[in-house]
Amino acid sequence: PTPVILDCDPGHDDAFAIWLAAGDPAIDLRAVTTVGGNGRLYHTTYNARVVISLAGIEGVPVAPGADSPMVRLLKPAEWIHGDNALGGPELPKPTVEADARSAIELIRDTLDAAGEPVTIVATGPLTNVAMFARTCPDRLPMIREVVWMGGSTGRGNVTPYAEFNAWTDPEAVAIVLGTGVPFTMVGLNVTHQVLATQEVIARIEAVGNRTAAFGVELLNFFNSTYETDQGMPDGPLHDPVAVALVARPGLVTTVRTRVDVELHGTETSGATCVDLLGKLNRPPNANVATGVDVPAFWQLVEDAVRTLA
Ligand code: BDR
Ligand code: CA
Numbered sequence: 001p002t003p004v005i006l007d008c009d010p011g012h013d014d015a016f017a018i019w020l021a022a023g024d025p026a027i028d029l030r031a032v033t034t035v036g037g038n039g040r041l042y043h044t045t046y047n048a049r050v051v052i053s054l055a056g057i058e059g060v061p062v063a064p065g066a067d068s069p070m071v072r073l074l075k076p077a078e079w080i081h082g083d084n085a086l087g088g089p090e091l092p093k094p095t096v097e098a099d100a101r102s103a104i105e106l107i108r109d110t111l112d113a114a115g116e117p118v119t120i121v122a123t124g125p126l127t128n129v130a131m132f133a134r135t136c137p138d139r140l141p142m143i144r145e146v147v148w149m150g151g152s153t154g155r156g157n158v159t160p161y162a163e164f165n166a167w168t169d170p171e172a173v174a175i176v177l178g179t180g181v182p183f184t185m186v187g188l189n190v191t192h193q194v195l196a197t198q199e200v201i202a203r204i205e206a207v208g209n210r211t212a213a214f215g216v217e218l219l220n221f222f223n224s225t226y227e228t229d230q231g232m233p234d235g236p237l238h239d240p241v242a243v244a245l246v247a248r249p250g251l252v253t254t255v256r257t258r259v260d261v262e263l264h265g266t267e268t269s270g271a272t273c274v275d276l277l278g279k280l281n282r283p284p285n286a287n288v289a290t291g292v293d294v295p296a297f298w299q300l301v302e303d304a305v306r307t308l309a
Contacts, residue, residue, distance in 0.1 A: 039085025065103025088221025
């Protein structure tokens, strides 16, 4: 299995990313780190502990990272994820404690202990990964790849052209791209294909365990806010697509191209500028997701949830 550190901001879809990473046999989940994004850091850290505890995931340390973006102020996405970033279900008290280390220290120690390169899957703003690059530049060769859910080859979701994770901390995106660490972007152009339809929700519910029941409550809440905010009655389950790409190479198709992020635009701040036609004559710096096998994706999610409590 591929060793993975999951950096996230749970978040409804982040919860499923954690469950997929923990439940899929092709992934060896070594650590979870949290970042301010969908909610403030105390919420995203608490929520990570909740979803790990209730799923019965053991031996995976959880450490909090950055509470705010590199430069900008955090604007939590309560319009999608609710006031506590995990709106809908009542949250059971977590049994898993937060690690005494910071996210940066946990990433460093996990890389040092691995003895092989480790993949970082990031499903929130890239603040922690950028901070790690600044703090531990000597460890960057130990990262096999950063696979990030964020950005878009087309339009955005929080402004007309910016996706939420990119818009929250575009400076972090620029820093991470500048490191030269292999980088894969899984953006809205692909994640908007995996919709939590009623059929999908019924399949998850039929799994019949505690994680599935909690997950169904999450999906119902997520769909209601997506309908109100985005006019999409079936919400797109963005974050696990980045995990699926690592778990099953080929399930998500990618192209090698150039990604830059808009830091200064008056209307487009946080937009990812993906040069699919090679018009800019700049060297490619990323793999960009362009397609996903939707039935295979949902099968992976269902199978992973079945392995949990
Ligand atoms: C991304 O933003 C968050 O709301 C989701 O968790 C996902 O990571 C989608 O734009
Ligand atoms: Ca997220």
